[in-house]
Amino acid sequence: MAEPTKICPYSLPDLKNTSDDAVAAYLKTKSFAQSHSLTDVRLTLSTAACLIAGSTFYLDYTQGFEKTKTFTLYACIAYFTLNTALTIWLYFVESSTIYVGKHKTAPVSVIISSKVTKHDPTYRLKISETQVVDGKKIMRVRDVEGPFMDWIDDKGFFVKKPFETWLGASIPWISENENVSKESDSGVATTSGRQTQEEATSIEVGSGKGSVRRKGKKV
Template identity: 45%
Template sequence: MATSQEKITVYNLADLKNTSDDAIPNYLNSLGFRQSHHLTDVRLALGYSAFALAAACFAWDYQLGFDSTKYFTAAAVAAYTLLNGALTLWVVYAERGTVYVGTSPPSAGGERTVRISTSTTKGVPTYHLTVEVTGGKKNGGVEVLKVARAFTEWFDAAGHFVAAPFQAMLAGSVPVIGKADPKRAAAAKKESGGDDATPAYTPEMLDVLAQANVSVVGSAAEEATGAEAAGKKGGKRRKA
């Protein structure tokens, strides 16, 4: 399936970003990348620990009364503050808008750690990606790639997400992804004429793809990206 059946409001920047964010792990995992959930696991551990502490504080206060538990309550409040402070610092400084962390497959030229962070600017329909690739150089350094593309390259006028141009953008902009999906990378290079600033698909082409619901370049990854991104519309959204 090249195009998602559900559609979003094209004027809602958060929906545009969240739908695109959801499509990244679907696409990369379908190419054989091994996703790491370490950042999410730590965030959940901190959040649930703070919740469990608050619940325990309520329980012992309800059962024993405030006077006999006030010192425990004071300690719990301090611990709760520390946990929430740690959670805030983790989200701001450790996650930094990260939507994907994973290891590339052998077909991509060896195992490399890929970290993708995304962001948008209020009122500007441009998708900004920062891709950090670790292990690609002989000295084990970090290669940082920055990509900025308009959402109109993979959303049609009706708000349908079109997988083919989105995947082509990733494969054509990030070499390690392009090696894992050479067909999509070649299509991106051919359509753009070698100029990364030129969109591979015009709005008219996106409308045709959405109506026909077919793929420009066949790929099993495209079905995963389009279908699973659409399936997350009703789920919890990340903040733009």
């Protein structure tokens, strides 16, 4: 068994990165399959930019600047375009998203983003769940937070059980998807039991332990 990784308990980036990795590991045990589409786009843009830069260097080194100056011009334009696209992707699309995944058996998808603020050892998550019920999409959004020291000990070791307990309590919807939802003769039956059609088209918004369910538009 691999030795647990020790981190600096006073480094917010280390605390956040360790907790981000633990989120994906926890959801994997709950039959969720992570999608790496965001990372794939980032790697594709980065790889393309590196290939252009490498090709330009090789041709300039072997053929000389005069023979390759036209190619170099277009290569510079392409490189600048790719880097601009990568910057836009990181800041406006991928942003703080740490997890995108779908349940392996239920029609449920989850998007989770995380953040920390300077000098505040609090882990904050924004969790969005989309579920298809009777051909309609239901979206539930929740903001939760918890202190890092609840699952990182004073020596800098990550403690799995309290983290998973906190995360499971923060996202009770996850447990609903342990069993595949079944159709019901009346109303709509979900993994958490039977709901009326009116309840199934609501949006739950909450923060921390408390949450409020209110009726909203169908998504």
